Amino acid sequence: MTQDVPADDDLPCTQVVMLITDYLDDALAPADRDRIDEHLADCDGCTVVLDQFRTTVRTTGMLQTEDLDRLDPGTRDDLLGVFRRWAAERPGA
């Protein structure tokens, strides 16, 4: 893989970089996907970007929900109170 002279119908790298998420989601028309595959085969820079996006997705996936949004104890207690009232009022409770 080398930084070859781009083919005449080659996509610019800017466009490939903007389409990485569409590419990873398989949301592109087959012809567009093929053009990106052809571009990636010859472009080290865009291949690095694709790899880094994949790594970013996996690394973000290692976050736990509690890294981002913690359930505070007060809210938890409020909701358990809601549950107890609901359970007590249930027919047959």
Add this chain to the structure above:
Amino acid sequence: MVLAGDAAVVEALRRGDERAFAEVVERFHPMLRRIARGYVRTDEAVGDVVQETWIAVLRGIDRFEGRSSLRTWVVSILVNVARSLAVKEARTVPFASLGPADDGVAGFGPERFQGPDGEYPGHWTTPPTPWTEDPEASALAGETRSVVAQAVAALPESQRTVITLRDVDGWTGPEVAAALGISEGNQRVLLHRARAKVRLALDAHLTAGEGRAS
């Protein structure tokens, strides 16, 4: 924590099992808050939406038939509650607008590419270099994880919600688009912008000390 299947959880809730409820709340609550934030403005309103949702979930639990997952069902209740409250707040649904485009190309400055007068317009002048360290390995150690958590926390709200649902909670694109009431295309635009910023933060972290940022 190994979670029981939906059917067992629902059965436990119907029996009035408080521990089962506490577990479900622990599991769903942060996600519900994230989605609610897409519909209403204040923290107080977010809290109201989520609390109303849990009440509606309990009232409706006998009607849950297991045709969708418990998560999908709870989220659909939340979206209904949030929409009616958003109407009262006279708030326009914020995710419908993507906000201004970010500078550069997915976090790469325009100077990284050849201009229109270049030999190959739009191709790299300064291509990125591969990361020498695997951030997944160091994410386990915690430092990289906090870099990513901070980058996610710093995102505009709509981008933060989408990347969290997609890449942390593991939702599909169509699920996120439906829950937030946006098109799949707009969902992907928000996701791409969010991932671009997290990638940039990881890049700065991983190349710190090497005297460059790619």
